Amino acid sequence: MVRETLFSAMLTASLLHTSGAFAQVPVIDTATLTQATQTAQQTAAIMQTNQQILQYTQQTYQAVTGNRSTGSLQSIGIGGGFSMSSVPGLSSLLGGGGLSMAGLGSYGSLASSIINGLNLVKTLTGATSGTSGPTDLAYTGAVNTSAAITAAVAGAQTAGTARSSAFTGAAGQVGTAPDIKGSIDQNSQLQTQTGQTVNELIGTVNLTNAALNAQQQQDLAAQSKLSTMWTYDPSKATLIGGN
Secondary structure (H helix, E strand, C coil): CHHHHHHHHHHHHHHHHHHHHHCCCCCCCHHHHHHHHHHHHHHHHHHHHHHHHHHHHHHHHHHHCCCCCCHHHCCCCCCCCCCHHHCCCHHHHHCCCCCCCHHHCHHHHHHHHHHHHCCCCCCCCCCCCCCCCHHHHHHHHHHHHHHHHHHHHHHHHHHHHHHHHHHHHHHCCCCCCCCHHHHHHHHHHHHHHHHHHHHHHHHHHHHHHHHHHHHHHHHHHHHHHHHHHCCCCHHHCCCCCCC
């Protein structure tokens, strides 16, 4: 009986010891491991996507910011170094005022040589300086306007040729901008140069109108002179009586 009791106690102790040993063995939960693996893979994919988004964002930022060089487009509107703004003021020309071709450079010299080559008289009436009448003022205005138009035509022809070539070259640059900012800057510069070209055209039309005004002034001066010639002055009238 004592031996059986001792054996039973030893067996119980052995079982308890074995149970404690198995409690330290790790257990793998397959479902949990699978879920954790999927979560890690998805997290890695999200991080890669975020990295791509960041890269694209940086590229977009660079494409719409900063300065782009448009130096080749900055002089196509005013070609040949000539501008209608250099032509002397039309109001002073029509009024018979002094003519200055200093702003026109070689074109002014060309106009002066042509006008001087015509051997024009200074006045139509022969009046001295300071006593010019309407006819002389209209004549002087016509001479000055003719000189300005001569210079403007010479300059405009040269500028037109240069401008045509420049715009042709600019057309070849369309579509070559590396990004959207470069394209916008090129378009803005072309719009500016187009505005300058239109302004040159307005100056040409104004100069044409000045030529027409000079002609009208001459006509008015001639009519005024003719009216003066035929004005009746009783004090100077001579009556011839008959027998």
